[in-house]
Amino acid sequence: EVQLVESGGTLVQPGGSLRLSCEASGFIFSSYSMNWVRQAPGKGLEWVSYLSSSGTIYYADSVKGRFTISRDNAKNSLYLQMNRLRDEDTAVYFCAREVTTFDSWGQGTLVTVSS
């Protein structure tokens, strides 16, 4: 069974940093592209970043230059380093496996940016 478990979300002040993790199990993690998708409270889904199995990376313009996606295949883990956080980054952050599109999602981790 595919499982994705996010962690690392917490309350952080504007301008602060945070690192999210997503631990994968139930599939060969290194073979799949992975994504981060976020959802602000009461809002729709917003794609954040993509990392392919071969290392290709894409970011949404809203996070480019502030967020960094990475993976450690030995640890079956995906990461999102978030710097210079803003109020508008407040959201539940989901990691999602990509097979054609986002076929498996974690439960999400809440990031709250507030002073």
Next chain:
Amino acid sequence: DIVMTQSPDSLAVSLGAGATINCKSSQSVLSSFNNKNYLAWYQQKPGQPPKLLIYWASTRESGVPDRFSGSGSGTDFTLTISSLQAEDVAVYSCQQYFTTPFTFGQGTKLEIK
């Protein structure tokens, strides 16, 4: 960026009745390379992550009941639920994966009348 616009924003349907949700993309998501529409539908219940229902505009994900169907091509797409069940109450979102940034519709809230 490709903008995805859904209609309606909310919908109330009687149990056993059909429901139709529309999704329009600001540019075509049909690939001339493989003649596939890069369009997916998700269902999201409160407090849960999204669940993939439909991809390639009309291919049902494994395990999804056949009362859910997708149609359309190019820029106009439809999700149809043929006979609404109580467990179908959720927010439904379309998404294009034709090009980055991958973009979602604003969501349609489906309720029981």
